[in-house]
Amino acid sequence: xxxxxxxxxxxxxxxxxxxxxxxxxxxxxxxxxxxxxxxxxxxxxxxxxxxxxxxxxxxxxxxxxxxxxxxxxxxxxxxxxxxxxxxxxxxxxxxxxxxxxxxxxxxxxxxxxxxxxxxxxxxxxxx
Amino acid sequence: xxxxxxxxxxxxxxxxxxxxxxxxxxxxxxxxxxxxxxxxxxxxxxxxxxxxxxxxxxxxxxxxxxxxxxxxxxxxxxxxxxxxxxxxxxxxxxxxxxxxxxxxxxxxxxxxxxxxxxxxxxxxxxxxxxxxxxxxxxxxxxxxxxxxxxxxxxxx
Amino acid sequence: xxxxxxxxxxxxxxxxxxxxxxxxxxxxxxxxxxxxxxxxxxxxxxxxxxxxxxxxxxxxxxxxxxxxxxxxxxxxxxxxxxxxxxxxxxxxxxxxxxxxxxxxxxxxxxxxxxxxxxxxxxxxxxxxxxxxxxxxxxxxxxxxxxxxxxxxxxxxxxxxxxxxxxxxxxxxxxxxxxxxxxxxxxxxxxxxxxxxxxxxxxxxxxxxxxxxxxxxxxxxxxxxxxxxxxxxxxxxxxxxxxxxxxxxxxxxxxxxxxxxxxxxxxxxxxxxxxxxxxxxxxxxxxxxxxxxxxxxxxxxxxxxxxxxxxxxxxxxxxxxxxxxxxxxxxxxxxxxxxxxxxxxxxxxxxxxxxxxxxxxxxxxxxxxxxxxxxxxxxxxxxxxxxxxxxxxxxxxxxxxxxxxxxxxxxxxxxxxxxxxxxxxxxxxxxxxxxxxxxxxxxxxxxxxxxxxxxxxxxxxxxxxxxxxxxxxxxxxxxxxxxxxxxxxxxxxxxxxxxxxxxxxxxxxxxxxxxxxxxxxxxxxxxxxxxxxxxxxxxxxxxxxxxxxxxxxxxxxxxxxxxxxxxxxxxxxxxxxxxxxxxxxxxxxxxxxxxxxxxxxxxxxxxxxxxxxxxxxxxxxxxxxxxxxxxxxxxxxxxxxxxxxxxxxxxxxxxxxxxxxxxxxxxxxxxxxxxxxxxxxxxxxxxxx
Numbered sequence: 001x002x003x004x005x006x007x008x009x010x011x012x013x014x015x016x017x018x019x020x021x022x023x024x025x026x027x028x029x030x031x032x033x034x035x036x037x038x039x040x041x042x043x044x045x046x047x048x049x050x051x052x053x054x055x056x057x058x059x060x061x062x063x064x065x066x067x068x069x070x071x072x073x074x075x076x077x078x079x080x081x082x083x084x085x086x087x088x089x090x091x092x093x094x095x096x097x098x099x100x101x102x103x104x105x106x107x108x109x110x111x112x113x114x115x116x117x118x119x120x121x122x123x124x125x126x127x
Numbered sequence: 128x129x130x131x132x133x134x135x136x137x138x139x140x141x142x143x144x145x146x147x148x149x150x151x152x153x154x155x156x157x158x159x160x161x162x163x164x165x166x167x168x169x170x171x172x173x174x175x176x177x178x179x180x181x182x183x184x185x186x187x188x189x190x191x192x193x194x195x196x197x198x199x200x201x202x203x204x205x206x207x208x209x210x211x212x213x214x215x216x217x218x219x220x221x222x223x224x225x226x227x228x229x230x231x232x233x234x235x236x237x238x239x240x241x242x243x244x245x246x247x248x249x250x251x252x253x254x255x256x257x258x259x260x261x262x263x264x265x266x267x268x269x270x271x272x273x274x275x276x277x278x279x280x281x282x283x
Numbered sequence: 284x285x286x287x288x289x290x291x292x293x294x295x296x297x298x299x300x301x302x303x304x305x306x307x308x309x310x311x312x313x314x315x316x317x318x319x320x321x322x323x324x325x326x327x328x329x330x331x332x333x334x335x336x337x338x339x340x341x342x343x344x345x346x347x348x349x350x351x352x353x354x355x356x357x358x359x360x361x362x363x364x365x366x367x368x369x370x371x372x373x374x375x376x377x378x379x380x381x382x383x384x385x386x387x388x389x390x391x392x393x394x395x396x397x398x399x400x401x402x403x404x405x406x407x408x409x410x411x412x413x414x415x416x417x418x419x420x421x422x423x424x425x426x427x428x429x430x431x432x433x434x435x436x437x438x439x440x441x442x443x444x445x446x447x448x449x450x451x452x453x454x455x456x457x458x459x460x461x462x463x464x465x466x467x468x469x470x471x472x473x474x475x476x477x478x479x480x481x482x483x484x485x486x487x488x489x490x491x492x493x494x495x496x497x498x499x500x501x502x503x504x505x506x507x508x509x510x511x512x513x514x515x516x517x518x519x520x521x522x523x524x525x526x527x528x529x530x531x532x533x534x535x536x537x538x539x540x541x542x543x544x545x546x547x548x549x550x551x552x553x554x555x556x557x558x559x560x561x562x563x564x565x566x567x568x569x570x571x572x573x574x575x576x577x578x579x580x581x582x583x584x585x586x587x588x589x590x591x592x593x594x595x596x597x598x599x600x601x602x603x604x605x606x607x608x609x610x611x612x613x614x615x616x617x618x619x620x621x622x623x624x625x626x627x628x629x630x631x632x633x634x635x636x637x638x639x640x641x642x643x644x645x646x647x648x649x650x651x652x653x654x655x656x657x658x659x660x661x662x663x664x665x666x667x668x669x670x671x672x673x674x675x676x677x678x679x680x681x682x683x684x685x686x687x688x689x690x691x692x693x694x695x696x697x698x699x700x701x702x703x704x705x706x707x708x709x710x711x712x713x714x715x716x717x718x719x720x721x722x723x724x725x726x727x728x729x730x731x732x733x734x735x736x737x738x739x740x741x742x743x744x745x746x747x748x749x750x751x752x753x754x755x756x757x758x759x760x761x762x763x764x765x766x767x768x769x770x771x772x773x774x775x776x777x778x779x780x781x782x783x784x785x786x787x788x789x790x791x792x793x794x795x796x797x798x799x800x801x802x803x804x805x806x807x808x809x810x811x812x813x814x815x816x817x818x819x820x821x822x823x824x825x826x827x828x829x830x831x832x833x834x835x836x837x838x839x840x841x842x843x844x845x846x847x848x849x850x851x852x853x854x855x856x857x858x859x860x861x862x863x864x865x866x867x868x869x870x871x872x873x874x875x876x877x878x879x880x881x882x883x884x885x886x887x888x889x890x891x892x893x894x895x896x897x898x899x900x901x902x903x904x905x906x907x908x909x910x911x912x913x914x915x916x917x918x919x920x921x922x923x924x925x926x927x928x929x930x931x932x933x934x935x936x937x938x939x940x941x942x943x944x945x946x947x948x949x950x951x952x953x954x955x956x957x958x959x960x961x962x963x964x965x966x967x968x969x970x971x
Contacts, residue, residue: 015217015218015220015221015224016213016214016217017202017205017207017214017217017218017221018221020206020207021205021206024206063224063242089228090224090225090227090228090229091228091231094568094588094589094590094591094593095568095591097588097589098568098571098572098575098589098591101571101575101585101589102571102574102575107582107585108585108588108589110228111221111224111225111228112146112147112150112151112221112225113150113151114150114151114153117150124582132752132755133752134732134748134749134752134753136752137748137751137752138745138748138749141745141748142745145745157743157744158743158744158745158748159689159744160686160687160689160696160699160744160747160748160750160751161686161744161747161748161750161751161752162683162684162686162687162751162754163683163686163751163754163755163758165680165683259755259759260755260758262748262751262752262755263687264744264748265744
């Protein structure tokens with residue numbers, strides 16, 4: 001997936017609490033070492049940050065101000081085709097998930113999620 | 128189209144909220160018996176109120192209303208160590224978001240759901256819709272009490 | 284390689300072993316053939332050598348005789364001497380060769396018995412013994428170029444005297460050797476014959492086994508194919524394989540065409556087919572989803588959540604009357620070596636389910652719009668209806684207050700549910716009496732919601748959400764009727780403000796209407812009689828009894844007491860049953876209200892059965908109850924003598940409502956009944 005061994009990851013969510021929670025879980029012992037490359041609170045910030053930090057993994061909310069998650073995925077995959085994106089969203093309908101996957105996301109996790117659910121989803125992504 | 132609200136249309140929200148507490152805090156929230164809010168528009172009596180407004184096949188709103196102390200405790204359970212107003216508002220917004228996602232899955236695509244917004248204590252009351260009375264679903268968690276106010280009617 | 288070995292020693296082991304043995308037998312036969320030809324050669328040279336012995340012995344004798352004659356005739360002796368010498372050397376050579384050949388022990392004692400060889404050796408030895416004296420005489424004779432006739436004569440004599448014996452012995456030897464060779468040949472032939480027959484047997488075994496196995500496997504394949512066809516022919520779901528080219532596979536269930544309402548040919552382009560079948564949005568979602576399914580990197584867990592082809596609606600122009608209108612598709616990946624090679628597609632017809640859901644929703648909507656439901660109230664006094672409506676609203680608000688304030692404990696929830704059930708049942712009765720059928724229907728639906736909750740001890744808050752919803756529905760129904768009543772009053776121009784001149788008569792007429800409607804609903808015939816004094820105004824206690832208790836008791840009388848017309852005729856009663864309401868007042872102001880019916884009466888035995896059947900009491904408890912006690916259970920909540928709930932009876936709360944209402948008024952309720960004759964409920968109300 002990447003030339004260097006240590007994976008980097010970006011967290012995109014308009015809720016700071018969710019961003020913090022994901023960051024804390026990623027830092028825990030379950031996952032291999034992952035660098036948090038950046039946190040973004042909206043889609044535009046996420047695209048900028050992704051261009052600079054070129055993360056291997058991204059967790060992505062869908063309902064966000066400025067640029068929504070779907071458009072954001074499309075833009076990022078355009079210049080980072082190898083990056084794995086996990087959609088973490090409360091929008092639980094299939095059409096949304098299918099659209100996100102079609103645009104390049106690699107996984108889908110419904111909010112609210114437990115610690116295990118997030119870790120499992122990330123592990124599946126890294127495999 | 129359906130005209131009457133069915134029990135499962137209300138149960139969806141109580142399930143969503145208990146599911147949120149179970150998954151995010153690992154502790155069960157107890158739903159008490161639901162009742163109707165009878166006199167006038169529903170007054171919000173808690174510190175933080177997250178509202179989602181619904182239009183389309185059904186119109187109305189769903190509001191999660193909780194005291195500050197409950198939310199602080201939730202933040203603590205989720206591993207937060209900062210307890211500013213912002214964080215409290217953030218978590219109420221997140222809960223409202225969860226409700227909106229669940230509502231969309233239950234009622235289908237024909238529903239348009241506005242992004243959650245916060246109401247300030249004492250400043251506003253729920254927008255009233257004619258006809259049906261709003262349902263209040265009290266929720267006990269860790270000795271605190273929060274409420275879910277569901278006000279839905281078939282759309283015009 | 285490994286797999287080849289595995290199959291060599293696995294399923295085909297017998298066969299491989301048999302072929303191995305066959306080859307071994309063949310090799311054996313060949314080896315024997317080679318050995319035999321060598322032996323025949325060796326035997327021939329031995330027989331030949333034995334013949335030479337005889338020939339040279341003869342030649343020597345003849346040589347000696349020639350020599351003697353030459354000597355006697357004084358002729359030259361060179362040629363006879365040479366002949367003698369040649370014969371002697373020849374004999375020795377043959378002898379030595381034979382000795383050498385016979386000295387070797389037999390390589391295969393089975394084929395060339397040792398005894399025969401030793402016998403031949405002995406024969407040869409006797410030949411040699413006969414020969415040696417001749418040889419001794421001949422030896423010195425031939426070293427001399429000019430042999431003396433004496434020695435020649437001696438030699439001749441020796442040779443002649445021994446010649447016969449020698450010939451005989453050489454013949455014997457020759458015969459023995461021939462015999463040996465013959466014996467050997469026949470033994471080898473036998474062995475050969477056995478080996479060849481073994482090889483034949485083996486070949487037959489192989490053939491039999493192999494063909495048998497082929498036939499068995501053919502049979503299995505045929506059976507499997509038949510089974511597959513049977514399965515594909517009988518499953519109700521549509522089954523087919525979708526190839527990675529998105530085309531339909533060859534094997535498909537027969538139900539497929541019925542489910543689609545048209546042919547889906549093997550090899551057809553599935554996505555194009557889907558595009559004709561359902562909306563563009565659905566078809567596009569399906570294409571995306573199928574693309575994901577063929578992507579081997581996609582996680583199964585993710586895919587399971589994403590299937591968009593669930594309960595999809597088929598395009599109207601694609602449906603015939605009989606064909607399904609809603610389908611659900613399920614996809615299962617078929618993987619080979621990690622690659623997704625095809626999808627197993629299962630198609631379910633979910634039209635029935637979706638249609639039922641729609642019908643249910645439609646029925647609710649219809650009920651909502653049926654103005655006819657509201658028209659019933661026009662037969663009644665708007666004041667009474669308005670009065671009932673406002674009381675009903677107050678009652679429901681009380682329930683709501685209870686829902687709001689109740690503590691979430693195990694005990695209060697069931698108690699509250701029972702309380703609500705009683706109140707709602709009372710409302711149902713009143714609403715029906717006043718022609719508010721939409722309200723009585725909502726109340727009946729409310730009871731349906733409450734029924735499964737009753738008797739449960741593990742009620743939690745979220746179990747009660749349907750109660751709140753039913754409460755809301757009932758309340759909104761009441762609000763709707765209230766609005767209608769208000770407009771009716773308005774329409775009447777406020778003239779209806781004057782109080783009714785005969786309130787008791789009005790009430791009883793209302794009850795009579797109700798009684799006739801109940802009877803009609805239950806296919807019974809009823810005559811309603813009232814024997815009451817005329818009253819200018821109704822005492823509040825009496826008004827309450829007329830509102831709540833009397834309708835309940837009248838309904839009971841018709842539902843439980845009065846029999847169906849045919850049953851009545853069979854019991855020698857008139858087809859039309861009688862329900863009679865009497866009111867008497869005593870000097871002290873005590874009112875006695877009697878509801879009498881000439882129906883089947885209370886059956887204590889049947890009641891006992893009901894108590895046990897509904898598990899309200901154990902058989903032992905029921906046995907211990909006196910008849911009076913059994914009758915008394917009628918007044919407990921949850922007991923009804925009818926089997927199933929319909930709108931007019933059977934929930935088992937009617938009498939409990941009556942009892943509660945009377946208790947509130949400080950009254951008494953008695954019952955008196957005789958089987959097949961009558962039931963009479965007597966209510967006594969003391970003045971306040």
